[in-house]
Amino acid sequence: MTAVKPAADLAAAVEVLDAARSVTVLCHVQPDADTVGSGLALAQVLHRRGVPVRVSFAEPAELPASMRSLPGIEFLVPPAEVPDEVDLLVAVDCGSAGRLGTLADRISGAATTLVLDHHRSNTRFGTVNVIDETAESTTSLLARVFDAWGEPIDRSIAYCLFAGLVTDTGCFRWAGPGTHKLADRLLSTGIDGAGITRTLMDTHPFGWLPMLSRVLGSAQLESEAADGAGLVYAFVRCEDVAGLRSEEVESVIDVVRTTSEAAIAAVFKESRTAPGLWTVSLRSRDTGVGLDDGVDVAQVATRLGGGGHRYAAGYTTTGTPEDLVTALLAELRP
Secondary structure (H helix, E strand, O other), X not given: OEEEOOOOOOXXXXXXXXXXXXXXXXXXXXXXXXXXXXXXXXXXXXXXXOOOEEXXXXXXXXXXXXXXXXXXXXXXXXXXXXXXXXXXXXXXXOOOHHHHHHHHHHHHHEEEEEEEEOOOOOOOOOOEXXXXXXXXXXXXXXXXXXXXXXXXXXXXXXXXXXXXXXXXXXXXOOOOOOHHHHHHXXXXXXXXXXXXXXXXXXXXXXXXXXXXXXXXOOOEEEOOHHHHOOEEEEEEOHHHOXXXXXXXHHOHHHXXXXXXXXXXXXXXXXXXXXXXXXXXXXXXXOOOOOOOOOOOHHHHHHHOOOEEOOOEEEEEEEOOHHHHHHHHHHHHOO
């Protein structure tokens, strides 16, 4: 196994990509625009080079509607059509093999596995691992890979890269040095940044509004949690989201996290298919401008079986709602 530090270079990624004669690109389960955008951008480059490529994710059965306008969607195949053996398997935006779901079994049939990611909690499960925890998104890491590879970023590829960049930075609210420079470069290809952002982040069916009403009505505040930093949490139950898309469920955390009395937010989301199974989104923030005192929720999520970033992480768990809250509070104790 080779661990590649961002400070070194991207030569290892370019080497295995350049040598590949068949490629499978896997996105994480419950895919967001960063993993899908990365997968489709890479697929377009490989196809342009004449390399057979497939992109897939284990679940849900269909791509979320908000991402169906992404260029390169023709390279998406259902899990059953992912070959058991391939020259190169690339996992994009996946912090661990477990994030591949049932498609994790394809790793054993790959001659080489390349992991491209920006999660600090990445377990480095590939043959070659290019992990840059300072990158705003995996798509921004892909942009650097393409540059090192000498592959131009055209309008279709820029669309996919921008989708991951704008969503993972929360419409640039969590932008770092160089973020806007990359965004400007992508926008200069002629993509409609405002339209992409609106489709991905600001468009919901009417049913989202009554769902929010029910879910936010369940919110609770634990002001003494995390040594006084405070925790706000809410539950999204199956009956709350009947007929709604995964995008509507995933958007709840962005509302809950705005609570001024809590520096940590959690949303517990009940599985629609597995009774007793919950996925949990965690967010944290610094207590003021210029401060660096936000709780590292990636560490919390990792101890609970998940992972992520300092200010945004998640995990999957089982139990009653009371058990879930008790377990989280216990992990937040200093």
